[in-house]
Amino acid sequence: MMRSRPPLVEVENLSKRFGTVVALSGVSMRVFPGEVHCLLGDNGAGKSTLIKILSGVHRPSAGRILLDGQEVVFHSPRDALDRGIATVYQDLAMIPLMSIARNFFMGREHVVTRGRGLLARLDMRRANAIAREELARIGIDVRDPAQAVGTLSGGERQCVAIARAVYFGARVLILDEPTSALGVKQASVVLRYIAQARARNLGVIFITHNVHHAWAVGNVFTVLNRGRTLGTFGKDEITREQLLTMMAGGRELEELSAELEEFARADAARAIDVAAEEKEVAATLRREVAFGSGFSDDGRRP
Amino acid sequence: MASSTIAERDERLRPSGVVRRLFGRPELGAVAGYLLVLLFFAVVARGTGMFSAAGILSFLEVSAQLGIVAVGAALLMIGGEFDLSVGSMIGFAGIVVALPAVEWGWPLWLCILLAFTVALLVGWVNGMIVSRTGLPSFVVTLGGLFVLRGLTLGITRALTGRTQIPGLRAQLEGDWLAPLFAGEVGTGIMQWLGEMGWIATRPDGLPLASGIPVSILWWLLLTALATWVLLRTRIGNWIFACGGDPAAARNLGVPVAKVKTGLFMFTAVCATIFALVQTLSVGSADVLRGQLKEFEAIIAAVIGGCLLTGGYGSAIGATFGALIFGTVQMGIFYTGVNTDWFKVFLGVMLLVAVLFNNYVRRKATEGR
Numbered sequence: 001m002m003r004s005r006p007p008l009v010e011v012e013n014l015s016k017r018f019g020t021v022v023a024l025s026g027v028s029m030r031v032f033p034g035e036v037h038c039l040l041g042d043n044g045a046g047k048s049t050l051i052k053i054l055s056g057v058h059r060p061s062a063g064r065i066l067l068d069g070q071e072v073v074f075h076s077p078r079d080a081l082d083r084g085i086a087t088v089y090q091d092l093a094m095i096p097l098m099s100i101a102r103n104f105f106m107g108r109e110h111v112v113t114r115g116r117g118l119l120a121r122l123d124m125r126r127a128n129a130i131a132r133e134e135l136a137r138i139g140i141d142v143r144d145p146a147q148a149v150g151t152l153s154g155g156e157r158q159c160v161a162i163a164r165a166v167y168f169g170a171r172v173l174i175l176d177e178p179t180s181a182l183g184v185k186q187a188s189v190v191l192r193y194i195a196q197a198r199a200r201n202l203g204v205i206f207i208t209h210n211v212h213h214a215w216a217v218g219n220v221f222t223v224l225n226r227g228r229t230l231g232t233f234g235k236d237e238i239t240r241e242q243l244l245t246m247m248a249g250g251r252e253l254e255e256l257s258a259e260l261e262e263f264a265r266a267d268a269a270r271a272i273d274v275a276a277e278e279k280e281v282a283a284t285l286r287r288e289v290a291f292g293s294g295f296s297d298d299g300r301r302p
Numbered sequence: 303m304a305s306s307t308i309a310e311r312d313e314r315l316r317p318s319g320v321v322r323r324l325f326g327r328p329e330l331g332a333v334a335g336y337l338l339v340l341l342f343f344a345v346v347a348r349g350t351g352m353f354s355a356a357g358i359l360s361f362l363e364v365s366a367q368l369g370i371v372a373v374g375a376a377l378l379m380i381g382g383e384f385d386l387s388v389g390s391m392i393g394f395a396g397i398v399v400a401l402p403a404v405e406w407g408w409p410l411w412l413c414i415l416l417a418f419t420v421a422l423l424v425g426w427v428n429g430m431i432v433s434r435t436g437l438p439s440f441v442v443t444l445g446g447l448f449v450l451r452g453l454t455l456g457i458t459r460a461l462t463g464r465t466q467i468p469g470l471r472a473q474l475e476g477d478w479l480a481p482l483f484a485g486e487v488g489t490g491i492m493q494w495l496g497e498m499g500w501i502a503t504r505p506d507g508l509p510l511a512s513g514i515p516v517s518i519l520w521w522l523l524l525t526a527l528a529t530w531v532l533l534r535t536r537i538g539n540w541i542f543a544c545g546g547d548p549a550a551a552r553n554l555g556v557p558v559a560k561v562k563t564g565l566f567m568f569t570a571v572c573a574t575i576f577a578l579v580q581t582l583s584v585g586s587a588d589v590l591r592g593q594l595k596e597f598e599a600i601i602a603a604v605i606g607g608c609l610l611t612g613g614y615g616s617a618i619g620a621t622f623g624a625l626i627f628g629t630v631q632m633g634i635f636y637t638g639v640n641t642d643w644f645k646v647f648l649g650v651m652l653l654v655a656v657l658f659n660n661y662v663r664r665k666a667t668e669g670r
Binding site for chain 2: 077
């Protein structure tokens with residue numbers, strides 16, 4: 001593990017309450033450059049709350065955030081962004097009806113602005129060229145950067161969002177369930193890009209509840225359950241199965257598997273009767289057909 | 303990046319020529335619709351004087367008056383909000399100018415500055431209520447529609463006992479600001495055109511169309527300004543984003559509340575420009591001015607390709623929407639058709655435009 005360097009981001013004892021609901025309590029984690037830190041947990045584990053605090057959407061109720069060892073307070077998403085923490089949200093933060101290039105530079109238009117004062121204007125030619133280049137670099141062939149983002153596939157949109165964050169100098173990349181809505185092929189495109197970001201020495205926080213995706217690119221795994229952390233593990237310290245068990249909340253999963261075994265036993269017991277049952281069904285069908293009622297009212301033939 | 307890679311990619315592009323690109327523009331429907339309207343009246347209103355200099359200027363003026371308000375409405379709609387209070391704002395701005403000028407003898411320029419200040423304030427209040435409460439702007443500004451109209455009526459009647467304030471014309475002379483909103487420009491050119499015999503003249507030699515109404519210039523200026531802002535500035539990017547997906551825009555650091563409030567202020571300013579042009583040209587203010595203009599402005603914006611859901615549209619489209627509006631209105635007048643039919647046409651036009659827009663939006667988000 002490359003842990004000799006200081007962490008990029010560190011959270012200490014972070015807690016967040018929404019009214020009476022405790023969404024996070026006492027969570028700590030550290031993210032190093034060149035590492036994909038997977039944040040795992042079931043729905044409601046507090047993953048989204050944690051990253052919303054890190055990206056400046058929420059303020060923590062207690063605890064602190066350290067950036068390069070310095071304590072920081074984010075007042076807005078903009079604040080976090082300006083300090084190099086970029087978040088790619090689950091719902092993407094893309095405007096479907098706007099062009100790829102316009103989305104790419106959204107909120108960062110000054111980069112492609114020419115002129116000053118009243119004559120300040122967007123250089124769309126340059127914006128289009130940069131957007132196309134940056135996407136080409138990650139292997140996405142944009143036919144026309146002026147086309148609407150709505151025309152892209154889910155995986156391509158994720159990649160545009162990630163490419164955008166990287167282009168604007170993100171040092172910490174927070175990816176909120178980037179693969180959860182994607183097909184296998186598209187997810188692999190995104191995963192490959194996450195690996196690229198790691199290779200460029202970025203710190204990546206990869207939120208997912210898909211252990212297979214996490215395992216494919218992750219170096220470090222932190223498991224959250226009901227707002228608490230169950231620990232942080234290096235890839236050599238844990239197996240995929242252990243992670244899965246932990247994510248589902250240990251005992252719950254054991255209960256579930258016991259239940260499943262119960263079902264299996266019941267099925268086996270019933271299997272003996274199946275032959276007899278089939279005969280009876282066939283007999284019933286014949287009777288029904290004979291009476292002319294059959295199953296024909298929903299269009300199926302018996 | 304090497305330009306060769308881009309060139310390589312370009313070869314794989316399906317040719318997306320000018321025509322294809324034009325088809326992606328929101329104002330396409332309105333421009334095409336307007337050509338149809340022109341063609342229709344070129345045949346039907348032939349020989350009625352509709353297409354003489356005076357006729358053209360008259361339908362342009364009608365279009366301009368709506369267009370000034372429609373451009374504001376279009377920007378606001380692209381930003382994802384409605385303003386139903388613009389009609390009432392027109393009436394209100396009228397008396398804000400006329401009351402101090404006529405009743406208290408203020409100089410006109412001061413009254414005009416006051417009217418703009420009041421408009422900015424009204425727009426700001428609308429914007430703040432909408433962005434703070436998260437209520438639909440439809441409801442908030444519907445409230446504004448009644449409040450402003452009621453205030454206009456109440457204040458005017460309480461102070462003057464009437465519902466009209468005449469006598470502004472006298473103050474127009476010598477004011478440094480007011481002529482910007484009143485009268486005509488280019489009278490010299492029109493006179494020259496008349497002398498050359500290219501446009502119709504009266505028996506005394508002066509042209510029938512004595513000049514270009516200043517409202518037309520305001521309309522063109524506002525359209526150009528709005529188009530520039532929408533397509534070439536950061537604010538424009540933000541306006542589209544606010545209407546397209548406010549949550550996403552906020553996450554990307556766009557100050558959504560500020561943008562929307564700014565748009566409400568701009569709409570109110572547009573309404574005030576219209577009110578000033580009307581009040582100062584006619585020389586009187588009337589508490590009922592601007593009624594139904596809020597709907598006409600929205601209709602023009604929708605005909606011009608603005609989506610009701612926001613995030614898509616153009617100022618040029620709204621301008622063509624207003625042109626269709628004005629041309630048909632005057633065309634019906636010139637051809638002597640009963641003007642009742644104008645409303646039927648409007649309603650049908652609106653429905654057709656919305657259907658067309660939905661189709662265009664679907665196309666825009668499908669692959670090209």
